[in-house]
Amino acid sequence: AQSVTQLDSQVPVFEEAPVELRCNYSSSVSVYLFWYVQYPNQGLQLLLKYLSGSTLVKGINGFEAEFNKSQTSFHLRKPSVHISDTAEYFCAVKAAGDYKLSFGAGTTVTVRA
Amino acid sequence: EAGVAQSPRYKIIEKRQSVAFWCNPISGHATLYWYQQILGQGPKLLIQFQNNGVVDDSQLPKDRFSAERLKGVDSTLKIQPAKLEDSAVYLCASSLSSGGTGETQYFGPGTRLLVL
Numbered sequence: 001a002q003s004v005t006q007l008d009s010q011v012p013v014f015e016e017a018p019v020e021l022r023c024n025y026s027s028s029v030s031v032y033l034f035w036y037v038q039y040p041n042q043g044l045q046l047l048l049k050y051l052s053g054s055t056l057v058k059g060i061n062g063f064e065a066e067f068n069k070s071q072t073s074f075h076l077r078k079p080s081v082h083i084s085d086t087a088e089y090f091c092a093v094k095a096a097g098d099y100k101l102s103f104g105a106g107t108t109v110t111v112r113a
Numbered sequence: 114e115a116g117v118a119q120s121p122r123y124k125i126i127e128k129r130q131s132v133a134f135w136c137n138p139i140s141g142h143a144t145l146y147w148y149q150q151i152l153g154q155g156p157k158l159l160i161q162f163q164n165n166g167v168v169d170d171s172q173l174p175k176d177r178f179s180a181e182r183l184k185g186v187d188s189t190l191k192i193q194p195a196k197l198e199d200s201a202v203y204l205c206a207s208s209l210s211s212g213g214t215g216e217t218q219y220f221g222p223g224t225r226l227l228v229l
Contacts, residue, residue: 004155032215043117043204043220044156051215090155094215099144099168101218103155 002027002093006104013081014112021076021107023091030096033074035065038088038106047089050074061085086111115139117221119205125227131193134224138186138207144168145182146218147190148204156204162188195228202226 007022025031032051036044048059055067065076074091091104118137126132138145144163148156159178161168164185173180177196182188192199202225206218 034217036220041222041225043222044206045220046217049215049217092155099161100158103157105153105155 002029002031002095002098002102004091004093004102004104006089006091006107008107009105010108010110012110012112015083016080018077018079019081019085019109021089021091021109023074023076023104025072025074025091025093027072027093027095032094032096033065033067034092034094034101035059035063035074035076036090036092036103037061038090040087044090047076081109081111083111083113085109117205117207117219119203119221119224121224122222123225123227125229126195127229128197129194131191132195132226133189133191134203134205134226136188136190136205136221138188138205139219142207142209142219143185144208144210145188146206146208147180147188148206150202150204150223152201159190192226195226197228200226200228 005024013019034049035047038044047063048057050057050067058064063078088106088108090106092101094101146161147159150156159173160170160180162182165182180190202223204223205221208218
């Protein structure tokens with residue numbers, strides 16, 4: 001079975017500063033990796049996903065993530081955050097050939113002016 | 114394209130009462146998921162349907178939770194009787210096909226349940 005660990009539960013950051021959210025996974029087989037964002041009182045929205053190919057994945061709203069197989073990581077980055085990026089971010093993993101999506105506990109990002 | 118619809122958005126009940134949630138997936142999506150998201154945790158899959166058949170309900174507390182997807186479209190999730198620990202956000206999601214690849218799951222806004 002696969003699992004996901006998000007290493008930071010809360011990340012405060014100033015507006016226009018960079019942010020990195022860390023995600024590590026464990027799986028005995030190949031995986032697909034996802035980052036979702038959840039704004040207050042809303043459902044989850046896909047930011048980006050890694051299926052295969054280039055290890056650097058670009059998503060919506062200026063986010064990108066890098067898949068590192070040797071370190072079993074899929075960290076999310078944004079070079080300059082906005083107040084509107086305040087939200088909860090979830091890393092998720094799905095084993096190839098499986099249908100079940102396993103989520104991490106989430107990282108709350110609070111952007112301050 | 115309309116997204117995943119859920120109702121109600123909020124529900125407050127007393128323990129031992131029953132409650133039902135409704136979900137309408139994106140048109141044409143074969144697979145529908147119900148997740149439970151407890152405060153401070155990531156979503157946990159309760160049940161997955163493909164069309165109107167159950168693919169996985171291993172995490173569904175079947176003594177009190179039930180779900181159905183009639184005609185392979187809308188779905189309802191019911192809790193009877195509710196316990197305090199059922200307080201959570203219940204998320205519905207859908208995907209185009211079987212979900213066995215890297216395809217995206219699209220989430221509804223959720224139903225926030227508080228059991229007193």
